[in-house]
Amino acid sequence: MITMDDIVREGHPALREVAEEVPLPPTAEDKETLQEMLQFLKNSQNEEVANKYKLRAGVGLAAPQLGLNKRMIAIHFYDFNERLYSYGLFNPKIVSHSVEGTYLSTGEGCLSVDREVPGIVPRHARITLKAVDLDGNEIKLRLKGYAAIVFQHEIDHLNGIMFYDHINQDDPFKAPDNATPAD
Ligand SMILES: O=C(O)C[C@@H](Cc1ccccc1)[C@H](O)SCc1ccccc1
Numbered sequence: 340m341i342t343m344d345d346i347v348r349e350g351h352p353a354l355r356e357v358a359e360e361v362p363l364p365p366t367a368e369d370k371e372t373l374q375e376m377l378q379f380l381k382n383s384q385n386e387e388v389a390n391k392y393k394l395r396a397g398v399g400l401a402a403p404q405l406g407l408n409k410r411m412i413a414i415h416f417y418d419f420n421e422r423l424y425s426y427g428l429f430n431p432k433i434v435s436h437s438v439e440g441t442y443l444s445t446g447e448g449c450l451s452v453d454r455e456v457p458g459i460v461p462r463h464a465r466i467t468l469k470a471v472d473l474d475g476n477e478i479k480l481r482l483k484g485y486a487a488i489v490f491q492h493e494i495d496h497l498n499g500i501m502f503y504d505h506i507n508q509d510d511p512f513k514a515p516d517n518a519t520p521a522d
């Protein structure tokens with residue numbers, strides 16, 4: 340099972356690389372890895388398992404955070420309306436996005452960052468994403484609000500981008516133009 344020991348921390352080169360497309364159909368190994376990434380998120384949100392294995396809660400995980408240069412992400416969370424988002428995705432791609440922006444008023448964190456980095460992280464308010472899921476199906480997702488933020492955070496990891504790269508260094512808590520908070 341994946342534990343925090345498997346998650347690389349800032350400074351590791353994998354977090355600053357552009358990850359490679361995964362050849363499809365996926366190998367059994369790539370499929371197994373993505374399934375383990377999804378299981379990690381479920382484990383991290385289960386109090387008993389998280390305490391036993393000292394897991395930090397996570398709603399998303401990208402393969403580069405395991406030191407793997409592969410375009411794979413796992414997502415697992417319930418949004419504010421209790422809708423479950425649970426996906427293992429190969430080669431996710433944002434195909435369109437809104438001009439309007441959004442952000443979490445409390446900022447963002449990252450399982451690969453063992454420190455608080457305060458500040459607003461501007462994100463697209465709505466995105467349309469295409470990917471291949473664990474069953475090999477091509478899927479298209481239209482996302483907004485918190486869900487859009489989580490998927491953008493993970494897809495950033497595939498492009499070597501960390502959440503704090505987006506924070507306005509001159510005024511970290513300045514609300515971005517044309518943006519409304521998601522929370
Ligand atoms: O490091 C990661 O990629 C996982 C992040 C994803 C994330 C953080 C902030 C905003 C959107 C996505 C972890 O989930 S950080 C810990 C966490 C746990 C529960 C809720 C929000 C953040």
Ligand code: NI
Pocket residue numbers: 448449450451492496
């Ligand atoms: Ni992260």
